[in-house]
Amino acid sequence: MQLDDLNAIAEKEKAAAKKVCLRTCMSAGCMSSQADVINKNLDAEVKARGLEGEVEVRRVGCMGFCGQGPLVGVDHDDGRHELFEFVKPEDAPAIVNSLKGGPCDVQRGDPQHPFFAKQVKIVRANGGIIDPESIEDYIAAGGYQALHQVLTEMKPAEVIEEITKSGLRGRGGAGYPTGLKWGTVAKSPGGKKYVVCNGDEGDPGAFMDRSVLESDPHLVLEGMAIAAYAVGADQGFLYVRAEYPLAISRLQIAIKQAKQLGLLGGGIFETPFIFNVDIRIGAGAFVCGEETALMASVEGKRGTPRPRPPFPAESGLWGCPTLINNVETFANIAPIIGRGADWYASFGTEKSKGTKVFALTGKITNNGLIEVPMGIPLRQIVEEMGGGAPDGRKIKSVQTGGPSGGCIPADFLDTPVDYESLTKLGSIMGSGGMVVMDDTTNMVEIARFYMEFCMDESCGKCIPCRAGTVQMHHLLEKIAQRKATLRDLIKLEELCDMVKNTSLCGLGQTAPNPVLSTLKFFRKEYEDLLQPDQFGPPGNGQPNPQSAPK
């Protein structure tokens, strides 16, 4: 495979394009409502009317507007786009009929709606456009050009320099500068190095990575290959959670196709560069999103984390230097290389560059996936794009960062969404889950919900997380059941502080965040549930004076 071959594939694919294209979303969400049958019916209908010469029926990835699914998009030959929502299998004749101006009462979406209009698509540019099971589609959309450019025109150090310049930060949640991480792995001595893609999207309420893997698997593979070249690795692992069977099967297809075309394996683009990727399937453990736990799991062990340092960049899989990035981080790589670091850095804020994909869910009118420039005010996301809370209710808070994050109250909706601003409010960017809560939501209950999650997902290795989450959960239940006193609340706060500061890994260190942030902004809800203490007030804030030694 050389550049000419790549271009030939792209040209051939483009030449075969038909005047009109009917795109059916085949992501997990729409698939659950018979998107596959819809696609089949559309195909049959087009054939029945002898339109197969001018109308293409294409299976595509996620279009983002999951709450309105199943979705069917139409690209007309005059450049118009249409979007059909809540499509049912029996709607196929009407939709095909409408191509020729016939009547069709299937609900039409507005492509100019702020939900779409305010998006800037870099990671999700191909989502809902290309067939995720066709490498030719990806190549026609400019795929694998960046890999070619890197392998034939750039030195590894130049690639790292470009990524550093782009300002890209890890999209898994912590926001560590990607270029810096790559540089450390590249500099670490050692013959064997690994690249790992963290696709263990465990945060409840987050499905950005699932959608990227299902809609554009090659984008992730290309990003991994570029990373491998930059850091000097020849083997990659894609760790995907078992809950995402569709993503796994599309990745398997993608890897097979890339190997067949010589875009993975040995001698890629007739250079000495070798890169192989294996899929590792998770088995239902949230803690495996933590990088040291993930590595243990890739090695086939119990997914328990270990203390860092040493960081994976120095000593990772089987003791070798290992680069671990999240799915969305890798998905940003090819566009950055292709269009340049300066172009990428033109989006976002001073310290948070580029775009971020969010899963907008919960009590919100328009729910689905959005990709927006960093720094966009939260209000624009939830009110303009999301359309506010349904049923005329008021938004009470927005939860970001899942069990490691916090609840941002409605008063702070004007906060720009970037790493630093969210941290300042006691939440985190996290991987991009955004769960909207309306004024019927009980915040103590939400804190209890997250603590139960952390308690169940604690690996049990370190004591503060293993035993601390049990006690915190117990205290939260006691408060929720109106059986607790102020003494219990103080005990809870003390435990939050201890577990946060002493736990071994990120799971324990952030487990108290949902409690702390709801306490910070909704303390009254807790206090309203407290009972008078039969021993009188706890005094000077010291929980139990007699317990302090010395």
Added chain:
Amino acid sequence: MQATNISTGQNRLRRALDHASGDKRFKILEVHMKKHQFRQDALIEVLHKAQELFGYLEDDLLLFVAHKLKLPPSRVYGVATFYHFFNLKPQGEHTCVVCLGTACYVKGADKVMNALQDRLKIRPGETTPDGKVSLLTARCIGACGIAPAVTYDGHVAPKQTAEAALEKINQWK
């Protein structure tokens, strides 16, 4: 004392291997292990395959895997029980997995769960005494856009209500 100990353990392994020799599924599993060159780090992939073939991971099966990958049984058992995805007990004829992720939760997944518990008279993680239905929970299946979601026999159903879930369950009875 020691003599009896050793023979108990060896008998157990021999029995497991005897058991394996008469069952085609063990052959398929072995081919899968061979594909991974019997690498010990492929343990989780092998357990996935084993569960796919057998439905759950019984002791003989785990012993067989340990023996073939040359791993101590304690390690195989430790891994199999660490990950929620693996079942060590047989599942019901039908499975009903209620997603309890945040998005589903704030949209009433707990109500769906309660309705199912009341109807089936079992708690999450249990199977009805007649072996018909297993009721399970998921931490988040990433179908938040269509919350609350319930997976019936592997098929995700969107926007579930207590009524819809009970109707589905009734079809199984």
Added chain:
Amino acid sequence: MAAKTLTIDGKQISAEEGATILQAATEAGIAIPTLCHLEGVYDVGACRLCIVEVAGIPKLLPACTTRVVEGMDIKTDSERLRKYRRMILELLFAERNHVCAVCVSNGNCELQSLAYSNGMDHVRYEYNFPKWGVDTTHGLFGMDHNRCVLCGRCVRACWHIEGAGTKNVAGRGGKSRIITDLNMPWGEADSCTSCGKCVQSCPTGALFHKGSTVGEMERDRGKLEFIVTAREKKQWVAAD
């Protein structure tokens, strides 16, 4: 090996490159509380009792797995650390059923000594009172899961020193438990060599010699170091 100079609790000391903070402190006569640490097996940094404060680093670091760096300024004892350590111990006592008065290790128990030395005189958290079993199927030893603190020392001794891999951890979180082979009664565990290293390594009365009565059992930790030195360095020297 180059030496590193550092400060621990205001005291200037030097330590070998690659040494852990715990090793450096121990050598300088500064005691840091530990529980999951055991001489002779690798460290896992799990109990978090040995956490220390290092100037310039916002996070608390476990002394057993953190290596010394030139110029480090370490505090092993502060009001904050004492408070956290006490809380960790309280959590442990509330987690399972630690009843010293009826325990074989009463008076010879690391958990008990840690509680004394760290001033943990009572538990403010609600006891879980779990119902864990006792495995007495082995001819020589017994395991009382009620007294287990899940430090994993027995697991590491069995894997790292004996090499048998009989013991491991099953389950996760608060439901974690120590198992033998395929979760079978210890007496039926085929791989167990009955070497007793796990019993020597246990900090509490969870693993015991059969026949010991209340308060009777003492451990011989030196034996473990002796075997490790013998196996790794081919030097057969008894520990002092």
